[in-house]
Amino acid sequence: MTRLHLHDGWRLSTDADIPVTLPAGGVTATVPGCVHTDLLTAGLIDDPYLDDNETRLTWIGRTDWTYRTTFTWRRDGHDRTDLLFAGLDTVAAVSLNGTVLGETANQHRGYRFPVRQLLHEGHNTLEVRFTAPYTYAEDLRDRLGDRPGAYSEPYPFIRKMACNFGWDWGPTLVTSGIWRPVTLESYSGDRIAQMRLLADTGTDGVPRLTVALDVDRLDGTGELTAEVEVAGERARLTVPEGHSCGRVSLSVPGAELWWPRGYGEQPLYEVTVRLGEQEQRARTGFRGVELEREAFRIAVNGEPVFVRGVNWIPDDCFPSRLTRERIAARLDQAAEAGANLVRVWGGGLYESDDFYELADEKGLLVWQDFPFACAAYPEEQPLYDEVAAEARENIVRLAPHPSLVLWCGNNENLEGYADWGWQDELQGRTWGHGYYHRLLPGLVAELDPTRPYWPGSPYSGAPSRPPQDPTRGTVHLWDVWNRVDYRTYADHVPRFVAEFGFQGPPAYSTLRTAVSGELALDSPLLAAHQKADDGQGKLLRGLGDHLPQPRDLDDWHWLTQLNQARAVAFGIRHFRSHAPYCMGTVVWQLNDCWPVVSWSAVDGEGRRKPLWYALREAYADRILVVRDGAVYVVNDGPRIWEGTLRAARRSLSGAVLAEAELPVGCAPRSVSRVELPAELTEPGDKTRELFVAELGGQRVVEFYAEDTEVAFPGAELTARVEPLGPGGGDGYRVTVSAHTLVRDLALFPDRLDPAAETDRALITLLPGEQAAFEVTGALLPDPSALAKRPVLRCVNEAHGAD
Template sequence: MTLRHLPLHDGWTLRPAGPVPLGLPTGGVPATVPGCVHTDLLAAGLIDDPYLDDNENRLTWIGRTDWTYRTTFDWTPDGHDHAALCFDGLDTVATVLLNGTEVGRTANQHRSYRFPVRPLLREGANTLDVRFTAPYTYAEELRDRLGDRPGAYAEPYAFIRKMACNFGWDWGPTLVTSGIWRPVALETWSGPRIASVKLLPDLDAAGVPRLTAELEIEHDGLAPLSGEVGVVGAGAVFIATEDEHRVSVTLSVPQAEVWWPHSHGEQPLYEVKVRVGDDVRHLRTGFRAVTLEREAFRVSVNGEPVFVRGVNWIPEDCFPARLTRQRISERLDQAVAAHVNLVRVWGGGLYESDDFYELCDEKGLLVWQDFPFACAAYPQEQPLWDEVAAEARENVTRLAPHPSLILWCGNNENLEGHADWGWQEELGDRTWGHGYYHDLLPSIVAATDPTRPYWPGSPYSGTPDAHPQDPERGTIHIWDVWNRADYLAYADRVPRFVAEFGFQGPPAYATLRRAVSGPLTPDAPLLAHHQKADDGNAKLLRGLGDHLPRPGDDFDDWHWLTQLNQARALAFGIRHFRSHAPYCMGTIVWQLNDCWPVVSWSAVDGDGRRKPLWHALRSVYADRLIAVRDGSAHLVNDTATPWTGTLRLTRYALDGTVLAEETQPVTAAPRTTTRVPLPPSVATPADPARELLSARLDDTRTLHFHEEDTRLALPPARYEVTVTESDDDGLPAYRVEVTAGTLLRDLSLFPDRLHPDAEADDMLVTLLPGESTAFRVTGAALKDPSALGARPVLRCVNDRIEP
């Protein structure tokens, strides 16, 4: 077979189908494909950036407008028998016309489409139109026909197969998009064509890598076809008879090495060559086996249990066509650098791009993939049922080669919503999604991808008869903390697996300064627009509890203390849950990233800057950890080697005086948690407000305070700072050495206050009197490097205490 692939990304224009509240050129505006209406209007200078100030509020009309994309392309007959228009993604409700003739309709952002068009092509100029119906029009008409359903937000996202968080979320703006959001091309060919290839990598019962390749073949059925599959020295040839259009080949691949998450080993990946006739495809995969113990919700890779150190992933941009492979890689690198080993692709977003899963394969990040259902009762009537079936089959097939993908999950919080959020009375006998999660999706996964487990939803306790939030089985989500309870309530439970829990904090100062014009104050109206959570700013202050002092009206204190409290809350929870391994076998923090500049639960803000929470995650997600609770030190050793040494337990006064010290030899076996009771001399403080406990093993140290900071006798902060400059690939780099004259609690450096590109390598460092630490600041030349040593750039908890 010979194939011609003609990308159709040039020459597009965009026009509304009716009147709009701005002046558009008569011929429309230039459109970028892949892209969307919002980004085209932004590029044309016709709308303000929806991520800044409250501009979002003035753009809701875009999602209620019909739009037409048009381009013209030249075509010359090339002798091929077949031609198809191939859309990798249309967002969402579209009619496609070639030279004025309709060739197809779409209503699903999560699918790709191929439309045969050979009889419609003309020599010379051809006109291609894609007419988009407003998402609100389609979703609201379907809602009116099928009957409304309850959900977390008063938006019709459950009635359209589209990224739900486009309609707004408690961390995201309402920016309802339309557009050709993934590549489009004209393909022409003759002869047999490989329509799809599904690779199922696995290990056999003896642990030997094996590969099953399942092919769908388009051909005229006039003669048998020869083909082959090959990988790493293993191969097989086959003959497809005249009436065969599906072929399955299984290979043993003994020369391949197994793939591991980065916390457990290496990530070898191998090219797979698939040929049918003259049509050749090159794919990539890795080999590993995945099992799930359902009651314990314990994930094992290659027979080895993995404690999940996870983060939830939301769409990185409200306009995902803008995402580059580099930006995705940077965000995933931030996850790896924080010792994260799993990313959960949350159900209110997308099946992510091929780049995303390829990068997870390379970096050794496990992927938990939700099907796109979140926080609503979803109708099961047509046309939605068939759309869900089609998107599921396509994406399960597309993602099957990726060794990083280890779990398919039916939905986010819809089972809990039906059980606990008052939906049942409102629904009556109307459908709500049960058939998707317990019938359609598991049957598709079982038939299409038997190498991976399926889980009906999260939270879920393993059976429809059990309450979905049973901490003794399956997964739970913890949201009483943040919404109502103090974060110390994390310690009131010992769950099997926590798939969502989080605490809010503001983004970096430079991120807020870019996004919000005018003065920055805790109660600034434009800042409040970048806080989407219900009662969010009040919860930020309420969450400080007795942990930290109140910031008052000072913005710098508000920003510092609420960021710090976010980091402290999640670190406390993770330390507690990890100390209960292997009964508890995973935590997935809500959330890694943001899609715009916002006060949210993220560890990395919408401009890609690391918040203090990121630094806390890097500490508490480290391979080795010491947790002090219930009169014991718990040694968490999530490595393949024993952790052996001398545990040094020291009772200090806050002024650095040693009050008592004990040492003892310890060994924590690989992948275990070892409890070491505290000797009486160090276990109980004489004055909890004036003492702390240090537990050190090798280079790992935990400082345990007996009281909250508001009750500690913290001294006014005294320290010496030395700033020295060096070179870092042509840009200045700064070494900021701080020597403590007193105890310094959670010493942190915020160089983005001096330049938006400057960042520090560390944060949240507590120093005892006489100790020193050095921060490295890179990314920008600073006008006044000495400012790195003073407020509001250099902060610690006790810098607010007056001498």
């Protein structure tokens, strides 16, 4: 078998009347890529991520485009040749040497066309003509009848990344293009058309591999035999005469089990399948997955896992720009923040092979939504067959990955039908029920019975129950952020929280790059990077009595970032303290696709927001949570946590007003309640006292009143800046000594250099304590600026001395 990549020599053109002038013959196109990035590279459009440029580029998604290239082909000694498109976005007609090979209408699947008889010795012309996504989707909407959804965009009528059409954190940048590789593949004889791998622990606990082959046969005569090899074990797979499918299962007793991070190692094994002269390889790991449905408790290899999760959206509006290195960096940020699961949200994509391979290696569990989100989706043709085809392809593609532990039918569509008034609008029209309750579970059961399927989120386990029943299944908690204070999280005790979050702005350097001109709270360009309904108002109202209202943009940036971090951490800590009744939190969201004010912990330029540091604390294996007159000792580690809990009520000056030493023995993967004596829970003056508890290197500091009520002293501190290496080339250590109480000390070195970052944030110091920050990534002309506002911040910096 020989393969020829067809990524060179492409030109992009259009016959439409457009606001820019293309050169004769079109512009140079990058494949894989898309129209937006090609026009940007050609200098014909401004960067859609900057200022409000996005609003002037809607014409791109309403224009038909043509990609064309010429390639050289010579006879190669093979009998058959196919043209493979791993991904076309989205509605296209493919032609070779003037003959139409086929039409496509699905970004979520690949295409194979037999082309041997059409190839010319020497030069060949390949053309892909894209119909504007809006044209296709709106025509289908007119034919099938409109459907309700969260946004007045036609994304339910085209099998394409829904958030391309805009979201409450993303721009409307509707793409077309050849977004995944193009290959010419030549071969002779029978071809392995599909290899499906299912690896689990078997019924007896011994690792087991099942291999199923679909073979594209020249004819049906004769029996075919393939050889399967994994971890030193071999088996023969037979395709009987007259058939095109074969299957074999083999025990692999020498293989070790794959575990999620924090529970064990992640051994991976190469599987080799040989059929004649063909050889296919894949990598897999062995593990078992179970879902206790009422409690929504995920168990791996029989071990229940408290899910410390993050939601994942496409990391770029133009996913062809994503490299393996960038995905690795983002997943590393998830793991370093303490996450053990990434939920691939349903308004995006089935992600690249790189994504799942890296999740396998890093021990990050993956919850995969099918691509349906926040709308009623029609089930009529041609959409129904497209959904079935994409689901079949991707279920098989992702089956080898041990990290993938759950298939979920959709995001919020079951809730939309039940609770958002859709039924009246639909008037009996289809909305997706058949996908989520029949088609998709049937395909998962047929193609990948090693993994559980869940119809949607939120969902309580049966169509007859309210989707947001907190006693069963999953819930999404959006009353906080939209309507109520984040302390309301304490009123919820759900089984599993699959979405909840709070907004905050991106890093200052990210915002500064994205917005030209003056940055001000009332800047229209800043507003262009806030997509949530009344987002700015909710940010300011969300400060509540937790933090003061900002006086200027610097205060707004610092206080709203801090409030985001506190809100999400408060929710996580509360939910974790209710384990094992509650067995999971999946924060909305890990990442961004562009520079924007959003719910993310890592912004669109990959910079960590204060929320990321708060996640790292709240998602640590061991934490202490103060609530209801007690300290809850949360131990999600593999060993017992025992020792003496030292708890004290102190004045703001640090003086001990009351204290207690309480013995603790908390078993692995459990929570213990330690009752506090009244002298620790009842302050003499709630505005001038605080509570501190410590156990085994973990500390929790809580105040008896909100920050706006606390009589904070003016922050008195000294900061010493010294290089980590000769000349500061390795970075800097900033050592802060507190002479008074210092509340939530943070460092923002990116304000001095966009490449600079710090290793920690949000540290509360008692009088006499020190904290050291390591700043890396930049050589600064004036390192002393690290010790000054607005780089060095704390809550009580603006308070006068008490």
